[in-house]
Amino acid sequence: MPKVSIKGQQMPESPIRKLVPFSEAAKQKGLKVYHLNIGQPDIKTPEAALNAVKNNIPEILEYSHSAGFESYREKLADYYQKQNVQVDSADIIITTGGSEALLFAMGSTMDAGDEIIIPEPFYANYNGFSVASGINVVPVISTIENGFALPPIADFEKLITPKTKAILICNPGNPTGYLYTEEEIQQLAELVKEHDLFLIADEVYREFTYDGDEHYSVMNVSGIEEHAIMIDSVSKRYSMCGARIGCIVSKNKAVMSAAMKFAQARLSPPTLAQIASEAALDTPQEYFDEVIKEYKDRRDTLIKGLSEIEGVKVATPKGAFYCIAKLPVDDADKFAQWLLESFEFNGETVMVAPAAGFYSSPNVGTTEIRIAYVLKKEDLIQSITILKEGIKQYNNK
Structure with missing residues (x-):
């Protein structure tokens, strides 16, 4: 058998x-x-997104560009720029959910046997994505006693080996709800620069912050343009989990060129869901x-x-x-x-x-x-x- x-x-x-x-x-x-x-x-789900699909059913459900609709990527770049994330459409590849964006990020930055450091507890599928990519998760533990704050940088440093290629965070966090401070993000930025690592940030909950605290993106940090990779998704922001539309964002051209090969291999993200996601960007504040x-x-x-x-x-x-x-x-x-x-x-x-x-x-x-x-x-x-x-x-x- x-x-x-x-x-x-x-x-x-x-x-x-x-x-x-x-x-x-x-x-x-x-x-x-x-x-x-x-x-x-x-x-x-915002009416604009639902109506876009109802009112714009094409006669043929064609493939889109492997990177996603250009109109959507341009509109998404405008959205990020309003949040002080200075990217353009060439820095964005639309993916089939944030899950595929994470797989593209891992596949574009790591080889079999490489290591990725992740503060735990973390989104459970990071384990699955890592197994699928043939890479090893090296955990650094955060605790409930301090609200799951970023572990000391020294705890990260002692885990770094020649096989370490990246640090992955979720901000705000799933499953903890912890929101990393600007100071914590800056600490990680200095660490990845010093050790020449990638900093991958899953930011799909970026809108969901409370008590006056603001989200600080890895894409806001100057000096780590070649290190920073952002993962995003429409699933939670617009209550569109079933749309399965996300994106990988980076100013590192080599990373995005590699990610594009993965995007071409899976052909294209879903057409109707992109129509809905592009329209969702018009959702009022x-x-x-x-x-x-x-x-x-x-x-x-x-x-x-x-x-x-x-x-x-x-x-x-x-x-x-x-x-x-x-x-x-x-x-x-x-x-x-x-x-x-x-x-x-x-x-x-x-x-x-x-x-x-x-x-x-x-x-x-x-x-x-x-x-x-x-x-x-x-x-x-x-x-x-x-x-x-x-x-x-x-x-x-």
């Missing part, structure tokens, strides 16, 4: 989606499941003002509720719409499955993402979960009540 590849065997399961069969089984039993596990916003206000209210509700559960420790996120909570349970994986398989509270339960899958270090984060506060306030309050009762019953069973 033919065997599955070693790479296929090594591909990690998604901590966000691996419990789906248990969720489906719970629903078949008649339970209502509150989904705190996945960052699927319930905010409406009022849309974002309302969205940020809503998410801040949800964040405050969630953090307050979690903090009132005995034994729970939670770091207050400064951006994105996730938080990590440390629970008073023996194993978050077992607990998350138990919530779906063996527990109910008045016919309802919750689905969370065990946080161990957001680390690459073994036996770390085993009592932590990631919560996405993408549900309306009333549902979050009910979810907290269910989670509190679930913890109580789990520890008494």
Whole structure:
């Protein structure tokens, strides 16, 4: 019998989606499941994006340019320039989601066996992308005790070897919601210059910042133009996860030339989704003002509720719409499955993402979960009540 590849065997399961069969089984039993596990916003997609598709269906769904529509890239460059990110359309390649942009970035900067340093916990698919690219993740641990702030630069430096090619950050962070300060970004910039590394920044949550804090992009840093690579996406910004449109941005011409070869190999990003994404750039600021206000209210509700559960420790996120909570349970994986398989509270339960899958270090984060506060306030309050009762019953069973 033919065997599955070693790479296929090594591909990690998604901590966000691996419990789906248990969720489906719970629903078949008649339970209502509150989904705190996945960052699927319930905010409406902008009308401009939806209408663009409704009103501009072409007679032939043709390939686009491998780099994406030129009109979209030019309009996207204008959007970034308004945020003091000085790029032009030649510095942008449109991708099939931020996921493909990350794969292009890894493929264009690293070879099999090379190493990438990532502060953990990190977006779980970074593990999968790294396995698919044949590169090794070297984690540097941030902790809930200091809100998942950037680890000391000395911790990065002692991990750098001749195989190290890049540092990858998510800003604001998924799964932590941490927002890196300008000082922290500058520290990383100095580090990659000193050691001649790439600095890859996943900035798909750049609009989602709270408490007056502002996002500071790696593309804002002068002097690291040849080092900086930005990853972006429309998924969260415009509540367009299903569009699967993202981009890779860099002023390093060699990197973008290599990324273009990967783009040509997959032919082109989806046509209708590009039409919607280009139109979404006309979304008025009022849309974002309302969205940020809503998410801040949800964040405050969630953090307050979690903090009132005995034994729970939670770091207050400064951006994105996730938080990590440390629970008073023996194993978050077992607990998350138990919530779906063996527990109910008045016919309802919750689905969370065990946080161990957001680390690459073994036996770390085993009592932590990631919560996405993408549900309306009333549902979050009910979810907290269910989670509190679930913890109580789990520890008494």
